[in-house]
Amino acid sequence: MIRVLLVDDEALVREGLRMILEPAEGIEVVAEASDGSSAITAAVQHRPDVVLMDVRMAGMDGLTALKELRRSTYGPKVIMLTTFDLDDYVHTALRNGAAGFLLKDTSPRELADAVRTVADGSAMLTPKVTKRLIDAFAGLASEGASEARQRLSVLTDREGDVVRAVARGLSNAEIGRALVMGEGTVKAHVSRALAKLGLANRVQMALLVRDAGLT
Known part of the structure; x- marks a missing residue:
């Protein structure tokens, strides 16, 4: 079972992600967090395999949290999720150790597939981002x-x-x-x-x- 932590500062977005992922075979949502700082705490507590995290959040943003998560002794794989596909976000996310970068218009099936792909040890970028990279x-x-x-x-x-x-x-x-x-x-x-x-x-x-x- 792939353990997933959802991180987004909008409760409705987190609920939507949970509704997509929980019915997916082999995936379990173990926790949620509303900013980067609480994501780091939740990751230590719940030991997720994959963190699905928004880029732009109040307080500690996703890119900063990503860097901290990858530095930790327990470093889960992280997929960055955003409505923005700006090149700076992509490059920074990859430099900071992101295993995936998806836009929020990704389909439910592609989202679940991305979680499985990243948990399996591969990288996953949404096709639009792949081409721009x-x-x-x-x-x-x-x-x-x-x-x-x-x-x-x-x-x-x-x-x-x-x-x-x-x-x-x-x-x-x-x-x-x-x-x-x-x-x-x-x-x-x-x-x-x-x-x-x-x-x-x-x-x-x-x-x-x-x-x-x-x-």
Whole structure:
């Protein structure tokens, strides 16, 4: 069972998140907190596996709390959740050790999937954020392009199609529609591609495609 701590300064938002996550298989909401400071206290007390935390909050904000949580001896994995997708938030969250960054327009199913993905040890960024992050490293004429292309050559044609779609920031559902395949098949292709490439998550995959100049 994945133990989750919800952190947001709006009680209605926390209640909405609880209503989404509690019925989800394998997920248990163990506590709530209304600011960064109380989140740190709750994390020590309840030992969650994943903290789902808002960026902007009164008192200690989410980014500061994230940094403190990751410094602690008990450091849960943290997903930052916000209505804003400003680049500074993304970069700071990743620098401070966030395992995921989602916008509040993420669908309920994607939210539950993100919690499972992060609990399993992988990173999870909402597709829109993934694309913007990749664009920040936009050196298409990379000296490592040849090496990156060689690494990608181990993929089948269909896996290559899926990997390039991931690099464009598409979700699994969007990839399925674009390539005319089921969402489960897309997930299987992504998993196989990650294993073949020796990568931990979709962000690393997308950056490899960018390095290869294939976006």
